Amino acid sequence: EAGVTQFPSHSVIEKGQTVTLRCDPISGHDNLYWYRRVMGKEIKFLLHFVKESKQDESGMPNNRFLAERTGGTYSTLKVQPAELEDSGVYFCASSQDRPTAEAFFGQGTRLTVV
Amino acid sequence: SQKIEQNSEALNIQEGKTATLTCNYTNYSPAYLQWYRQDPGRGPVFLLLIRENEKEKRKERLKVTFDTTLKQSLFHITASQPADSATYLCALRNSGGYQKVTFGIGTKLQVIP
Numbered sequence: 340e341a342g343v344t345q346f347p348s349h350s351v352i353e354k355g356q357t358v359t360l361r362c363d364p365i366s367g368h369d370n371l372y373w374y375r376r377v378m379g380k381e382i383k384f385l386l387h388f389v390k391e392s393k394q395d396e397s398g399m400p401n402n403r404f405l406a407e408r409t410g411g412t413y414s415t416l417k418v419q420p421a422e423l424e425d426s427g428v429y430f431c432a433s434s435q436d437r438p439t440a441e442a443f444f445g446q447g448t449r450l451t452v453v
Numbered sequence: 454s455q456k457i458e459q460n461s462e463a464l465n466i467q468e469g470k471t472a473t474l475t476c477n478y479t480n481y482s483p484a485y486l487q488w489y490r491q492d493p494g495r496g497p498v499f500l501l502l503i504r505e506n507e508k509e510k511r512k513e514r515l516k517v518t519f520d521t522t523l524k525q526s527l528f529h530i531t532a533s534q535p536a537d538s539a540t541y542l543c544a545l546r547n548s549g550g551y552q553k554v555t556f557g558i559g560t561k562l563q564v565i566p
Contacts, residue, residue, distance in 0.1 A: 343496070370551050381457070382497070382542070382556040395553060430496050434552050439485070439504075442552040444496030 341365070343445035345431050351451045357419040360448045364413070364433030371414050372434075372442065373406060377427040385429075388414060389436070400425075421452045455481045457557035459543055465563045466533055474528040474560045476543030481555070484548035486519050488528050491540045491559065500541075501528075533564045 344363040352358050364371045373385040385404070386396040390411035399406070403422070408414040418425050428449050432442040458477045466472050476486070484505050489497035503510045503519045503526070510517050516529040530537050543557040 372552055374556075381558045384553050384555070387551055387553055389551070394551065432496070432552065436551075438548065439502055440552075441499045441502075442554075444498070446494065446496050 343431055343433050343443050345429075345445035345448050347448060348446065349449045349451075351453060352421055354423055354452055355420045357417065358421055358450060360416045360418075360429050360431075360450070362414045362416070362431030362433075362445060364431070365443055367435070368433035368443075369411070369436050370434045370440075370442075371408060372432045373414070373416055374430040374432065374444075375427050376430065376447075377424075382430065385416075418450075421450075423452050426450055426452045455479070455545075455555055457481075457543055457545060457555060459541075459557040460560045461558050463561040463563055465565060468533060468535060468564055468566050470533055472530040472533045472537070472562055472564070474541050474543075474562065476526040476528065476557055478524050478543075478545060481524075481545055482521075483545035485546050486517075486526050487544040487546070487554065488515075488517060488526075489542040489544060489556075491542055497542055497556075530562075533562075535564045535566050538562055538564050 346361045371388040376382045384398040387394045388408045405417045428447040430447045432444045434440040434442040488500045491497045518527045540559040542559040544554040546554040
């Protein structure tokens with residue numbers, strides 16, 4: 340069975356440009372999460388989808404970030420316009436809908452804004 | 454604010470010994486505490502979950518303790534192997550059916566042959 344897949348693995352863009360990150364969760368996992376790790380800091384929660392609905396987006400930094408999960412399958416995270424401080428590794432994770440369900444993480448997308 | 458402290462410095466131990474990693478937290482009453490392993494260039498991999506009403510949990514060579522009075526968890530790897538070398542992350546979460554977790558910065562473990 341395929342794990343959580345993220346694309347691209349790396350992205351280098353100029354300040355002011357737009358980037359879209361994609362996450363394909365494990366099939367059948369209703370819960371999908373986005374996290375981000377800025378260099379030297381902890382991995383931090385961004386938002387959580389249950390199927391296609393945003394359950395919690397309290398970790399989203401600002402309105403330059405837009406996440407979608409149309410149809411409750413894959414998700415995209417768009418940054419527009421990108422700023423230097425958006426650089427980091429963006430992780431996606433998915434889990435089944437049980438309190439102790441394990442979260443499976445993707446390999447991450449390393450975003451560098453120059 | 455909620456804070457998790459892990460030894461951000463690397464921990465070096467000899468192969469075969471027991472590695473002990475510490476996770477301390479403040480301003481938090483987690484329902485669950487989790488440990489993850491992360492290798493360079495990869496996402497975190499779940500290892501163990503322990504509930505607030507549990508004192509200890511074991512899985513193969515891994516053991517986790519959870520002391521809600523001290524607000525501390527200890528993570529042990531017995532008979533350590535070079536393949537255990539990685540960064541280990543402590544993560545806390547509240548009750549509820551989803552994985553909004555608060556991560557520590559992680560401790561890098563190096564097992565020396």
